Amino acid sequence: MxxxxxxxxxxxxxxxxxxxxxxxxxxxxxxxxxxxxxxxxxxxxxxxxxxxxxxxxxxxxxxxxxxxxxxxxxxSRRKITQQLIHLTGFTEDMKARGQQPGTRVLSAEMRPADEAVAERLRIKPGLQIFRLHRLRLADGEPLAIEVSHISFIGCEKLLEEDLEHNSLYRLLETKYGLPLLEADQELEAGLIGSEEAQYLKVPVGSPALFTRRVTYTERNQPIEYASSVYCGNKYVFYTHMKREQLLS
Amino acid sequence: MxxxxxxxxxxxxxxxxxxxxxxxxxxxxxxxxxxxxxxxxxxxxxxxxxxxxxxxxxxxxxxxxxxxxxxxxxxSRRKITQQLIHLTGFTEDMKARGQQPGTRVLSAEMRPADEAVAERLRIKPGLQIFRLHRLRLADGEPLAIEVSHISFIGCEKLLEEDLEHNSLYRLLETKYGLPLLEADQELEAGLIGSEEAQYLKVPVGSPALFTRRVTYTERNQPIEYASSVYCGNKYVFYTHMKREQLLS
DNA sequence: CCGGTATAGTGGTATATACAACTATCGAAG
DNA sequence: CTTCGATAGTTGTATATACCACTATACCGG
Structure with a gap:
């Protein structure tokens, strides 16, 4: 062939x-x-x-x-390549791992930013932002729950997008002209709560990986604040670290 | 020249x-x-x-x-490159977080590498390597358990080092002339097991962050394979991601 | 049995060459 | 003036070739 x-x-x-x-x-x-x-x-x-x-x-x-x-x-034994240089959304991440990404939109709406979100996005609390609540699947199995908060001028247009079949990151970059350049991410271990357990179809108290991410576009402008809950036993996060070599 | x-x-x-x-x-x-x-x-x-x-x-x-x-x-015009891409051991990591690092060596010995470790270090199984088992403290409180496997010519000299009061990474770099340049790290959520619970003084089934790391020196030579268990509710892992972008 | 050694196969380094794809510039034609 | 085209310089792709360094194996001799 x-x-x-x-x-x-x-x-x-x-x-x-x-x-x-x-x-x-x-x-x-x-x-x-x-x-x-x-x-x-x-x-x-x-x-x-x-x-x-x-x-x-x-x-x-x-x-x-x-x-x-x-x-x-x-x-390689480890399947992945999450290069530090590459900033990937869920869709690209899954493809790189050789799994089929899937999405179920649980809700999508405009709503005022609360205190915590506003601080991360560096906007005033109460400002209208786009909030997207999604269940993420890998090869058809529930893998994670993700809540994205997006803030830019004209973000209400996102309400009309088909976000079950399009990568959010891809849309932002191609259609809205917002290159996603950098991100700060936090990872923390925790336990699956009762609400998440239903969506993810795992028992309450299962291991969970919590991530919080702020994504920046040009001029270090925050665009998205996303917080996710990954099934702990189905997801491994890879990172590559490098020491500055010029100063040896 | x-x-x-x-x-x-x-x-x-x-x-x-x-x-x-x-x-x-x-x-x-x-x-x-x-x-x-x-x-x-x-x-x-x-x-x-x-x-x-x-x-x-x-x-x-x-x-x-x-x-x-x-x-x-x-x-390249690289803005950051300084602190976020750097590679830190536990000691430097804790100092950066403003906490006092501490260490209790649980065991230090030469032993043959098993299959899994040998593969990560790209050596033959059965080869003698240095194995270090440590309990890590932050401000006097147990935070993590770490097992390091180290393989280089002359690594048996590490048996004579005082590893409770010296940073292992610092020793490798300064005394043994082994610059630690890059690392691949995996993070995964899990639960505290019975053995770890005793050392870390938390209940069995508490959230845990498992990390596995291969550290490389020059010419991409693996030097250390370390696997750690962090108390999930006491530790947050930060990472900064960057997309390659040409700014002309 | 053990230990060399020959050999074949692998990736690692290096050269010479050719053309494609793209960019900038300059000049001629409109 | 603008537009087109030629041109030279750059990186990108591709081939053929050669030898080096390293590994595993098989074989032979002690």
Whole structure:
């Protein structure tokens, strides 16, 4: 099937990346597996070894593979690549993990910001903001509950969007011209409460991961304050930390 | 000085990386500057364009440069980079939070690496590594239990260190010459088990934040694998995320 | 049985080359 | 004046080739 061609608008190494990502998604390649050698992949798909190597290298940088000299290239045990550089919403996050994101909108409305939210968004309390309450699914299973508060001029237009089938972040960036550049996030362990238990279909007192996030657009303008409750036993948060290297 | 030679034990692209880093450090190249083209750098240092390109690519991945097709490669304008991307051990972390760190060593020994640890450290199972089991305190109160596995040549010398009054990370960096440059960390919510409950003096079933971290030194060599259990109601994990953006 | 050693296979580094895609600039044509 | 086009310079993609460094295995000799 998946043949790599020259006429395609997409680069060959990119096509191979997608092919390999798919092999991981559908389970053909499992964590810990040895993947074919660079020479082998090149021959198999009719591309040169260096082109295959480029595809592999990028997936290594994304954390999907790791190499061992003299032995080969392997699929990482940890499935993910939440690069610090990349700021992802739920939809992109799930896709990167190889799971199918899903959403059920529980409510969407304009309402005045309360004290706590207003402080995070750096606006006056009582100002009308868009509030979105969503149940988040992964492969059809409830994974998290998320409440987003969004504040920008014209945010009431969001009421007319189909937010079950569109990524909120994608909409903000493409349709509303609001690039999401940075975010501050807090993570804390807790327990599932009675209300969340119903939505998430887990017992009260199950482990829960609480996250609170403020997302910023240009000029460090806060756009969104989101607080989420993740099922503790279904979600792992990955982060990559780097020490400033120039000062060694 | 900066000539790139073949006989050097270090690869040419790596030498060029160091040269370019130095140019940034000493201010010869400032944020926003256009650096010489790939061909130019290759000619200048007597290496091929692709080799120069490899050096640049890695620094782009590290965030020092960004490229614009048709225009050239530029030094990044990085606003923050200082405190949020830094990599801290428990001691530094607590001081930054304004709390007094404390440590009780529960055990310190050399023991063979089991399968799971060996994979994270990319060594052979059964190899002798240093294992450190510590109870971590904040302002005198138990906060977390941490198990560190450390693997480098000569790591058995750590047995003689006073690890109740010295930061492990600080020792590794200063005394053993092992700069800790990057880390991959996983966070997951869970519940306190019976063994941890005793040490942490909280009820079984309390919320817990589990973290697993692999710390890397130069050349992406894994040095430490640490897994910790934090009291969920006493600890919040902060992270800052940034999307790559070209501001010209 | 143990320990070299030869070998084949892997990723790592490096070069030379070619063309595509994109950007800026300059000059000619309208 | 504006617009189009040529052009030169940049990064992006792709190939072919070569050798190095490292690993595992099999085989041979002690």
């Amino acid at each position: 998946s043949t790599i061609v020259r006429k395609s608008p997409l680069p060959r190494y990119y096509q191979l990346k997608e092919i390999m990502r798919e092999k991981i998604r559908n389970g053909e390649w499992k964590p810990g597996d040895l993947i074919p050698s660079e020479r082998e992949l090149g021959e198999q798909y009719g591309i040169s070894r260096m082109t295959a190597r480029q595809a592999i290298t990028e997936l290594v940088n994304e954390g999907l593979f790791y190499r061992e000299q003299g032995k080969g290239t392997f699929v | 900066s000539t790139i030679v073949r006989k050097s034990p270090l690869p040419r692209y790596y030498q060029l990386k160091e040269i370019m880093r130095e140019k940034i450090r000493n201010g010869e190249w400032k944020p926003g500057d256009l650096i010489p083209s790939e061909r130019e750098l290759g000619e200048q240092y007597g290496i091929s364009r692709m080799t120069a390109r490899q050096a640049i690519t890695e620094l782009v991945n590290e965030g020092l440069f960004y490229r614009e097709q048709g225009k050239g490669t530029f030094v």
